[in-house]
Amino acid sequence: MATVEASGSDEKGRDVETSVTYYRLEEVAKRNSPKEIWLVIHGRVYDVTRFLNEHPGGEEVLLEQAGGDATESFEDVGHSSDAREMLKQYYIGDVHPNDLKPGSDGKYSTDKSFGEMTFAITGFDLFLFFKEVRLSL
């Protein structure tokens, strides 16, 4: 874990101070039991321990993802904007830059979500390609 602090001024010249805590994936991976559950979603780390009993989708799905990258399963469900807003309450920091890779969409993500995202894009590209071929025959 490392906390980086930065200060500067915004576009209106006001002083701004910010800090972000970085977690290595191996630290996140240890928080994988009902006693303590952390998840990674889009390169951010969330401590969802106190959310376990409140999650409308149940605790089982959170436990399955505990300690790992839940980006794909979070997106697959098609969570509402309310659900995305709720994420803020559980945010504790970002994944350490050394554990992130750039994706083809220009965004950084962990190896796991990167790999799956690349596959999804390739699969869809192929689908479009074959549709195109069929249409042109």
Ligand code: HEM
């Ligand atoms: C901190 C992370 C999460 C938050 C804040 C969250 C929040 C919510 C909320 C508010 C709902 C109600 C429906 C909606 O508003 O979209 C919901 C439903 C659900 N969530 Fe999550 N969720 C999180 C993570 C996950 C993960 C990692 C999974 C993994 C599969 C998951 C699976 C589901 C399912 C299956 C439902 C039920 C959908 C339905 O019955 O229509 N959620 N979640």
